[in-house]
Amino acid sequence: MKSNKSSQDGNIVIRFFSSVKLAIFLFIVLAITSIIGTVLPQGESLQFYLENYGPFWFKVIRTLHLYDTYHAWWYLTLMALFSINLIVCTIKRLPYTLRLFRKDGLNLSKDDILRRPFKNSWLVPQRTNPVDIKKEIKGLFYERAGKGRSKNVDGGELHFVEKGKWNYWGVYLIHVSVLVIFAGAIIGSFMGFKGRVMLLEGESTDHAIKTDAHGNIKKIPLGFEVKCEKFVVDFYPNGAPKLFKSDLVILNNGKEVLKKSILVNDPLTYQGVTFYQSSYQSVPDVKIKVVSSDGMQKIVHLSAFRDRETWKEKGLLIGMMKFLPKVHGAPAVRLYIGDIGGRDGDAIWLLSGHEREEKFGDLNLKLSLLEAQERYMTGLQVKKDPGVLVVWLGCFMMVAGFAIVFWVGHNRFWLWLGEDGKKLNVILAGQTNKNKVHFEKEFKKLSHEIQKRIGEA
Amino acid sequence: MDVNSSYLLSLTTFVYLGAAAIYLVYWIFRLEKIGILGTIVTLGGFLLETAGIILRWIESYQLGYGHAPLSNLYESLVFFSWVTILVYLVIEFKTKNRVIGAFATPFACLAIAYASFSPNVEDSIQPLIPALQSNWLLAHVITCFLGYASFAVACGLGIMYLIRGDKVKSGNYLLDALPTRRVIDDLMHQTIIFGFLWLTVGIITGAVWANQAWGTYWSWDPKETWSLITWFVYATALHARFVRGWAGKKIAYLSIIGFISVIFTYFGVNFLLSGLHSYGSS
Numbered sequence: 001m002k003s004n005k006s007s008q009d010g011n012i013v014i015r016f017f018s019s020v021k022l023a024i025f026l027f028i029v030l031a032i033t034s035i036i037g038t039v040l041p042q043g044e045s046l047q048f049y050l051e052n053y054g055p056f057w058f059k060v061i062r063t064l065h066l067y068d069t070y071h072a073w074w075y076l077t078l079m080a081l082f083s084i085n086l087i088v089c090t091i092k093r094l095p096y097t098l099r100l101f102r103k104d105g106l107n108l109s110k111d112d113i114l115r116r117p118f119k120n121s122w123l124v125p126q127r128t129n130p131v132d133i134k135k136e137i138k139g140l141f142y143e144r145a146g147k148g149r150s151k152n153v154d155g156g157e158l159h160f161v162e163k164g165k166w167n168y169w170g171v172y173l174i175h176v177s178v179l180v181i182f183a184g185a186i187i188g189s190f191m192g193f194k195g196r197v198m199l200l201e202g203e204s205t206d207h208a209i210k211t212d213a214h215g216n217i218k219k220i221p222l223g224f225e226v227k228c229e230k231f232v233v234d235f236y237p238n239g240a241p242k243l244f245k246s247d248l249v250i251l252n253n254g255k256e257v258l259k260k261s262i263l264v265n266d267p268l269t270y271q272g273v274t275f276y277q278s279s280y281q282s283v284p285d286v287k288i289k290v291v292s293s294d295g296m297q298k299i300v301h302l303s304a305f306r307d308r309e310t311w312k313e314k315g316l317l318i319g320m321m322k323f324l325p326k327v328h329g330a331p332a333v334r335l336y337i338g339d340i341g342g343r344d345g346d347a348i349w350l351l352s353g354h355e356r357e358e359k360f361g362d363l364n365l366k367l368s369l370l371e372a373q374e375r376y377m378t379g380l381q382v383k384k385d386p387g388v389l390v391v392w393l394g395c396f397m398m399v400a401g402f403a404i405v406f407w408v409g410h411n412r413f414w415l416w417l418g419e420d421g422k423k424l425n426v427i428l429a430g431q432t433n434k435n436k437v438h439f440e441k442e443f444k445k446l447s448h449e450i451q452k453r454i455g456e457a
Numbered sequence: 458m459d460v461n462s463s464y465l466l467s468l469t470t471f472v473y474l475g476a477a478a479i480y481l482v483y484w485i486f487r488l489e490k491i492g493i494l495g496t497i498v499t500l501g502g503f504l505l506e507t508a509g510i511i512l513r514w515i516e517s518y519q520l521g522y523g524h525a526p527l528s529n530l531y532e533s534l535v536f537f538s539w540v541t542i543l544v545y546l547v548i549e550f551k552t553k554n555r556v557i558g559a560f561a562t563p564f565a566c567l568a569i570a571y572a573s574f575s576p577n578v579e580d581s582i583q584p585l586i587p588a589l590q591s592n593w594l595l596a597h598v599i600t601c602f603l604g605y606a607s608f609a610v611a612c613g614l615g616i617m618y619l620i621r622g623d624k625v626k627s628g629n630y631l632l633d634a635l636p637t638r639r640v641i642d643d644l645m646h647q648t649i650i651f652g653f654l655w656l657t658v659g660i661i662t663g664a665v666w667a668n669q670a671w672g673t674y675w676s677w678d679p680k681e682t683w684s685l686i687t688w689f690v691y692a693t694a695l696h697a698r699f700v701r702g703w704a705g706k707k708i709a710y711l712s713i714i715g716f717i718s719v720i721f722t723y724f725g726v727n728f729l730l731s732g733l734h735s736y737g738s739s
Contacts, residue, residue, distance in 0.1 A: 020696050020699045020700055021700060023696055024693050024696050024697060024700065024703075027689045027690075027692050027693040027696070028689070028693060030689050031686045031689035031690055031693075031718075034682050034685060034686050034689070035682075035686065037677060037682060038679040038682045038683060038726070042677070069677075070677045070682075185675075194672070194673065236584045238583070238584070240583065240584060240586055241586050241587055242584065242586075242587070243587060244587050263587065263590070264587035264588050264590065264670055265587070265588070265590055265591040265593075265666075265669055265670050266669075267669065267672065274672055276670070276671060276672040277587075278671065278672075381671060381672045381673075382672075383672040383673065388668065388674065391664075391674060392665070395661040395664070395665075398657060398661070399654075399657065399658055399661065402650075402653070402654040402657060402658075403654070405650065405654075406650055406651060406654055437551075
C-alpha cells in the first residue's frame, strides 16, 4: 500500500484497486449507507413501506432493496469492491513485506550503521589487552540484547541482534483475516441453513420450517428426529424471566442417540445442526366430558392444534373458542356447540369444577371440564453453518494481527568493533519501528553499561 | 446515612468533577503542585469508584442474583467512566503530561453523573435474564468498554489537537502549554489503535456470544450495525495517515466523529432504535 506512489506497473486497474484512497472511500460509503438499515425497519412487507412512506419513497425502497439493505445488490457490490481492494493490496504488499522481513541486518557497512536513529561511538586507547575488552563488550552486548549473529565488515566485526521481526506480518494478517471472515460468511450462506422448530412437550419432528422474505414456508429435512420431552420456564420474584429450558432428545432411525437440556446460552449440536432455545408459547390442552340424557357419554380432547371434535352418533361438533387459565382461581373454556353441518350453534362458558347443563336441539347435555392445563410449546432456532469455524479463524487472525501491530516492534541492535588508528573503535547502534520511548531507554541503558566498561579500561 | 454502592458511585461524580476542575486550573497556572493534586484526586476518585463497583458486585450476591455489575445502562455507564479514568491514568503515567487530564476526565465525570443523577437511568440491581446468563457477558462488556473509553480519550486528544494550532510557539499562554501537534497526533494514533483493537475484540466476543445464544454470529441488529459503522470510521482514521494531505487535522476530526458514532452505538441505538440489545436501555 505504501508502494502506491512508487508503483512501477502502469496498469491503471491494479493501481486503482490497490489504492488506500479507494479503501478510505469504501469505508466512508459503507459507514454512511449502513445507517439506512438501522433507521428504516427491515424485512417488512412491501405493503408496510407503501403505507408508511408514501408512493415516492416506496419506489426508492423497492428499487434499491432498502427493505433488506444489507443483502441489496448495491451493498453487496460495495462489499465485493472492498474485497477486491483487499485482495489486490494483499498481493501487492507481499513482495514488499517479504523484502522487509528478509532484510539482513548484517548486510550493512560501518557508515550505514552510523546512520541508524540511535547510535553511540567510543574510542578506547589500547592500554589493556584489546582482545579482553572486546570479549567483555561483546559479552555485555549479547547478554543485554539477546542472541545474535556476527560477520566481518569494513575491517571490524559486526554483531547484530533483532527481535520482533514478524511485526511486519501484523497488518498483513489483519487484511487477510477480513477476507477469511468473508469466505466463512459465504460458505455459511451457500452450504448452511437457518430455520425454526416449534415443539409441544412430547412432540417430535424431522424437519425445520423456513419462512422466506415473501412469507412462503419451506420444509428443511433434518435427516433425524428431534423430540422435546419437557419445557420449563421460571421467573424471578419481580416477574423477569429467569430460565427457559427444553429437554431435547435426538432420535436417529427411531433410536435415541443424544439427550440434552438446552438453555438460552447453551445449545445442542448434532450432525452439524444446532438447536437454540429461542422462544416459548403456552397452549391450552383440555378434556371435556359430555354426557347426553340417554346415558351415552364422550370425552372430547381439545388443544390448540385440534380445536374441534365431532360426536358423530349425536351429530354434534364441539370446539374450543377461548381458554382462560384462571377465572376466579380455576381454568375456564369457551366452547362452541353446534351440529356437524355447522348450521346451528351456541357458545357457552365451562368453568372447572362446575358441571353445566345445556339444551341443544332435542338433546339434553351435561358438560364438565375434566382436565384443563396449559402445555408448553418450545420455539427452537435451528441452524447449520459449516462456515462458522472459518469465521472464527478469521477473527482469531484479526485479533492476533492487532496484538502484533500494537505490542510487537521490530527492535534491532548493532555492535561494531574495529581499529581506528591505534585505538579501538566501539559503535553501538539501534533502530525500532514501534514505541521509540521504551526502546530509547533500553538503548541508553546498554550504552551506559558499555561506557562504564570502557571507562574502567 | 446508609452506605451502599450507589451512594459511593454518586460521590465519585463529585470527585471526578473536582479532578477536572483542578486539571483545568493546572493548565491555566501550570503549578506542578496543582498538577500533582489533580493526579491524587483522580486516583482517589478511581479507588472510590473501584470500591463502589466491588460493593455493588457483593450487593448483587446478597440479593441472591450474583452477577458482575455490567448488566444494564447504569452499570455500563459506571464501568465506562471507570475505564476512561484508567486509560487516562496510564497515558498520564506514560507521557508525564497532566494537561491531557483537562480533556479526558470530563468524559468520565459526565458518564457517571448521567448514571447517578438522570431520572432515566435505573440504578437498582436487577437479576440477569436468560439471554445475559453467560460467561461471555463479562468478556463482551469489558472489551467493548475498553474500546469506548480509549475512543473517549482519543476524542479529547482530537479536540486538543484542533485548538492547539500549527505553530510551535503561538504566543498564546494557554495554547503553548499543550503538547506539540506531533506529540498529540502520535498519542491519538496509538490510542485509536488501542481502542480499535478492543472494539474489534468486543465485536468478535459479541459475535461468538450471539452465535451461542441465538445461532447467528451476525444478524445486522442496529447495535451490531452501528458498531460496524464505528469500526469503519476508525478504520478510515487509521488509513488516512497513509494518504498525503490527510494526516493531522482530518484525523483529529475523524477521532471526534468516531466518538460521536460510539455514543450513538452506545445510547442512540438503545433509545431511538429497537433491537436485540434492548436490555441496555434501562
